[in-house]
Amino acid sequence: MYTLKKSLGQHFLKDENICRKIVDxxxxxxGTQILEVGPGAGAITKYLLELPGTTFKAVELDTEKVEYLQKTYPAIQGKLINESFLEVAPxxxxxxxxxxxxxxxxxxxxxFRVLEWKNQVPVVVGMFQKEVAQRIAAPHNNxxxxxxxxxxxxxxxVEYLFDVSExxxxxxxxxxSGVIRLHRLEEQYDIRNEKKFFLLVKTAFGQRRKQLRNPLKGLFKKEDLQDDIFTKRAEALTVADFVALSHKML
Incomplete structure (x- = not known):
């Protein structure tokens, strides 16, 4: 058997219906190439291994779980990467x-790691703590x-798919918990400088209760800061608004 490691945030799914819903x-x-992050004891892994015509790999940091998976699911031999997802290469x-x-x-x-790989990753299906899933899916003015x-x-x-009971x-x-699905946008935003765009968003929400003019004053010319958009708070801006603003940054 295996042990649960709190240090790795391990909580293993035992509801087979939920496991199948996530895979479905x-x-x-x-021809789809699939990477599972943190297979643990293989709750959804066993269903992923059965998907016809696909190529499967999984990243698992816990060596004990790697050994358990290899003994329990012979089909997974050669498909496990015993590393941290945050450090592994694509x-x-x-x-x-x-x-x-x-x-x-x-x-x-x-x-954030997925964002680094976004040009290679068209789809993500993930289960998160519900409040994190809600944050990812939230619209502006929320x-x-x-x-x-x-x-x-x-x-x-982003699609919020369903809740999962504790x-x-x-x-x-x-x-x-909550399960969400991400599809890469077919029509891309005109983000000309990702570094500037990321800085803008992080700075704007750094003081989310204040008008944008305050947190962003170091990123724009004084005359640009007179625009009405800077009297709003960060949560009032759409993604398109942030993209447009990033074009005007110093």
């Missing part, structure tokens, strides 16, 4: 989809809308 949410036509050439019951303690970092919402929605269309896990976490 991933479009996997023949495991495929070309495009690949990402799926996982993401470890909640690093789920935000996982999404209290959950923030840095994560804007940066991910600048490159992906009773579906062993051990039950103290929070509810």
């Amino acid at each position: 949410a991933l479009p996997a036509p023949e 495991p495929f050439e070309g495009k690949f989809s990402v799926i996982g019951n993401f470890p909640y303690n690093i789920s935000t970092q996982i999404m 209290k959950d809308y923030g840095i994560l919402s804007v940066l991910i929605q600048a490159f992906y269309r 009773n579906c896990f062993n051990p039950p976490p103290k929070v509810k």
Whole structure:
């Protein structure tokens, strides 16, 4: 058997219906390359291995779980990468989809890693702590809308799919969970300088209760700061607004 490691944020899915729903949410036509993040004890892995005509790999940091998976699912031999997802190189050439019951303690970092790989990753299906999933999916003028919402929605269309009860896990976490799906945008925003765009968004939400003129005064000319948009708060701006503003930055 295996042990649960709190330090790695491990809560394992035990509800087979939820496991199947997560896998069914991933479009996997023949030829799809799939990367699972944090397979743990293989709750969804066993279903992913059965998808016809696909190529599968999984990244798992916990050596004990790697050994367990290899003994339990012979089909996974040669498909496991025993490293941290936050440090691993892209495991495929070309495009690949990402799926996982993401470890909640690093789920935000996982999404920033996906953004680094966005040109290779057209689809993501992930389970998160519910409030993180809601933040990623939140529209503007919403209290959950923030840095994560804007940066991910600048490159992906986000769908909040369903809630997952804490009773579906062993051990039950103290929070509810949510599953979301990301599709790479077919029509890309005109982000001319990603570094500037990321800086703008992070700075704007750094003082989210204040008018944008305050946190952003070091990033724009004085005359530009007179524009009405700078009297708004960060959460009032759409992704398109942030993209347009990034074109005017110093």
